[in-house]
Amino acid sequence: MQCEKCNGKAVITLQHGSLCKPHFITYFEEKVFKTINKFRLIDRKDKICIAASGGKDSLTVLYLTKKYLDHYHIPSEHLFALCVDEGIANYRQHTIIDLQEFCKEHKIPLKVITSQEEFGAPLDEAYPKINKDTKKKPCNVCGVFRRYILNKYARQEGATKVITGHNLDDEAQAIMMNMFKANTTLAGRLGPISGIHEQDGFVQRVKPLYKCTEKEVRLYTLLKGFKIDYTECPYSQLGFRHKVQVMLNDFEKDFRGTKQGIIKSYLAMLPLLKQHDQQTNDSIKSCKTCQEPSNKEICNACEMKEVLAQ
Amino acid sequence: MNITIFNEKDRTTTTLDFDKSTVEDLLTHLNINSETVLVTRNNEILTEDELLNNDDTIEILSVVSGG
Numbered sequence: 001m002q003c004e005k006c007n008g009k010a011v012i013t014l015q016h017g018s019l020c021k022p023h024f025i026t027y028f029e030e031k032v033f034k035t036i037n038k039f040r041l042i043d044r045k046d047k048i049c050i051a052a053s054g055g056k057d058s059l060t061v062l063y064l065t066k067k068y069l070d071h072y073h074i075p076s077e078h079l080f081a082l083c084v085d086e087g088i089a090n091y092r093q094h095t096i097i098d099l100q101e102f103c104k105e106h107k108i109p110l111k112v113i114t115s116q117e118e119f120g121a122p123l124d125e126a127y128p129k130i131n132k133d134t135k136k137k138p139c140n141v142c143g144v145f146r147r148y149i150l151n152k153y154a155r156q157e158g159a160t161k162v163i164t165g166h167n168l169d170d171e172a173q174a175i176m177m178n179m180f181k182a183n184t185t186l187a188g189r190l191g192p193i194s195g196i197h198e199q200d201g202f203v204q205r206v207k208p209l210y211k212c213t214e215k216e217v218r219l220y221t222l223l224k225g226f227k228i229d230y231t232e233c234p235y236s237q238l239g240f241r242h243k244v245q246v247m248l249n250d251f252e253k254d255f256r257g258t259k260q261g262i263i264k265s266y267l268a269m270l271p272l273l274k275q276h277d278q279q280t281n282d283s284i285k286s287c288k289t290c291q292e293p294s295n296k297e298i299c300n301a302c303e304m305k306e307v308l309a310q
Numbered sequence: 311m312n313i314t315i316f317n318e319k320d321r322t323t324t325t326l327d328f329d330k331s332t333v334e335d336l337l338t339h340l341n342i343n344s345e346t347v348l349v350t351r352n353n354e355i356l357t358e359d360e361l362l363n364n365d366d367t368i369e370i371l372s373v374v375s376g377g
């Protein structure tokens with residue numbers, strides 16, 4: 001297969017044609033920059049916290065955010081990385097080593113917070129206890145841990161934005177998961193900028209890889225030579241998300257453009273969903289125990305802390 | 311033809327006696343969705359139409375990471 005732009009050897013076939021290595025890298029980086037500009041994900045005055053795990057998505061978003069800041073002459077001393085070590089044996093410790101090396105090489109300050117120090121237990125110990133009480137799956141517990149720690153420590157460090165490595169596949173899965181579970185209250189909280197509106201204590205989360213597929217991200221890291229451990233999370237196949245992921249990839253193979261179609265449809269509906277959510281959910285307040293943003297009196301993280309303390 | 315396959319996901323290496331010719335054929339034979347992997351030969355990315363040769367060593371890299 002030849003590149004549609006230069007007749008060089010193609011490395012990927014996209015919906016609109018095939019691209020060689022240099023043209024794919026340009027296409028990918030331009031797409032990320034355009035996403036940041038179109039949705040105004042970064043402001044010159046922002047202090048940016050990048051949620052980083054050392055996986056392909058977070059290293060890509062770290063690298064390209066730094067490149068974006070340099071390109072637009074935005075001071076990059078306003079940038080730092082925050083890693084949540086959930087405490088998953090034989091998994092996270094490998095990616096953290098890659099992350100530490102990457103941050104050192106690119107001169108990005110890194111802060112690592114463990115579930116052990118915040119919740120009193122690593123995920124491997126916390127999950128069975130919480131599951132016994134609540135039947136929550138490991139990905140649910142992990143998600144609560146991560147969101148809580150990210151928001152709390154990003155805010156403590158004075159961040160005005162949290163950048164995450166969520167890609168097009170992650171988003172398409174989340175949209176379908178909300179649909180399947182009739183999570184209408186959460187439906188308006190996805191998109192390139194998470195959340196409905198500004199809220200005390202909540203640091204806005206933004207997604208520069210919003211329009212990049214998982215396959216494109218992996219290819220980009222491979223072509224750029226990023227050192228990444230590709231061990232899969234041992235819990236990932238237990239979750240609802242995994243089933244949706246397999247389904248969407250099967251659809252994508254047979255009907256190219258399925259995932260992009262989901263994103264395009266969602267973005268067209270998003271203003272209405274946000275409006276609906278604002279009208280029906282004006283009750284987002286602070287948790288009575290920890291004062292972190294919550295739509296319940298006691299947030300999920302504090303509920304889990306309580307179970308773990310028993 | 312004989313092809314040696316390294317699968318990154320389970321970190322296994324297997325040898326396959328294979329009578330078809332392209333990367334797409336190989337993935338179909340292995341029941342792997344091409345959306346979920348990248349395929350390389352000697353560190354070079356192969357698109358699905360690429361022809362395979364006898365004694366090739368192929369790496370199948372998982373696109374899905376993390377959790």
